[in-house]
Amino acid sequence: MANSGLEILFEGNNFLRLLEGLWVTLKLALISMGLSLVLGLFLGVLMTSRYRVIKAILRVYVEFVRVMPQLVLVFLVYFGAAKQLNLNFSAEGAAILAFTFWGTAELAELVRSAIEALPRQQTESGLALALSRSQVYRYIIMPQIIRRLLPSITSLMTRMIKTTAIVVLVGVVEVIAVGKQIIDMNRFDYPDGAIWIYGAIFFLYFAACYPFSKISQYLEKKMQEGGR
Secondary structure (H helix, E strand, O other): OOOOOOOHEEEEOOOHHHHHHHHHHHHHHHHHHHHHHHHHHHHHOOOOOOOOOHHHHHHHHHHHHHHHHHHHHHHHHHHHHHHHHHOOOOOHHHHHHHHHHHHHHHHHHHHHHHHOOOHHHHHHHHOOOOOHHHHHHHHHHHHHHHHHHHHHHHHHHHHHHHHHHHHHHHHOOHHHHHHHHHHOOOOOOOOOHHHHHHHEEEEEEEHHHHHHHHHHHHHHHHHHOOOO
């Protein structure tokens, strides 16, 4: 007689496998976000430079990547770049590279707009005090930019965690792929198992994203209070 219900989650090591899949999801998002932070800050500053050619090239990159669906970007890296450039990407490596391209473009645009929103007098005052331009960015501009962007950064982190679900299509065994494997292996013993597995995945994503959402709300509230 076929079984059904919650038991599928605790059959063997099914739930542990889901947690391992969630860790793969978080690992991809965290590595991609870390690389995006470094590159996004750097490119965002370059986008405010006086060199029009650099600004134009970066603008094309940012607009191109931001309007492209993330799934297409993953496919381009995994299938297109690997073949055309004769590179042997693992599925996880291709996913990290694609999400880093995306995250960098998003953050670069945020940094650019935040820098341009600052009063120009701050830069002029720093230069008048005999600070170099790099020192002005380091000690005056960047601390303000990072503080202003913290809510947006945590929000982007949440989006990145959720968007990693698409990497199952290039063979990454993350939480969605693990869930599908469990469902396929138990489809006769647990005919109603899919709703429990995907329900558990829903709550795992919620548990992973909710802290970042609350952090973002808290930071936005603190910024609003600080601006009064």
